[in-house]
Amino acid sequence: MSFLHCERREFAIVPLMLLVGLASSPAQPSQSTPYGVHGGSSLPAREQAGDRLLSPDLRSRNLQALPAEIVVQRMMMTSARRSSQLHGFRTTRTYHLQYHGLLGSRDADMKVVATYTAPDKLEFSVVSQHGSKLLLNRVLLKLLDGERDAFHDQSQVELSPKNYTFDSQGIERTEQNNPSYVLDVSPRKQNKFLYRGKVWIDANDFALAHMEGQPAKSPSFWIKDTHIDSTWAKVGEFWMVQRTQSVSHIRMGGQATLTIDYSDYQITGAGRPQGRGQTPQLPDPSLVSPQQ
16 A cells, blocks of 8 residues: 555654644743753852843853753743733744655645634634645644644643753854854653754743754654754744744655744734733644644
């Protein structure tokens, strides 16, 4: 039976594992010392580093790396603030899926308008579809169904000490000369919802700016390996995902590449937290959860 016509294998073409929640999850920072972070600094040194976070000189070429613990604390604070202040947004996603293998090549494109309304409403409107009907129906549309299901429980995919250990790798500057703290991330559990790799945390806002990694566990026997690359940028006062690419190698031969571009962001609601003590779950626009 051909690979592209075997139902179980069709779903494995694109194992785009969840990126994450990645920092858009609403977890609140812990009042105690976070666990699972490594920076090589004593507690007094970390406290002094925390004081310096209030006014880091980002223009300095000698900006010093911070302990992973401090970076993660501030990242969690940024995530919690975003969750409470961002009440809604709309964006256009452009999906492009390519498969090249022993049986030839196929591709498909889909444009979707995604709308989020706090605290827990996520809607999709498919604007256009082109290309392979098989890839459209069995993969791309399934990604949207999977995202709806995963949207209501992001705790299992959030980028936090609950799910990951962190190790500081210093500072790198982007092409725009913006400094970022680089952290190695390792999953606490070997499951398909987590990944291992690196994240880049913007040194000014302590927001997730970039990630590269692979799933901690393959979502399917038919997938040999998957590499995920995702980039965020600031839209108004909030950091939003701009592009996600997943490259998967198939055990039977071939490669599947899924690219998702995000454009035309519109912040439809922002301001004071809605309700006392409310912690809305934000959908991470790059979250994808293909069916198994």
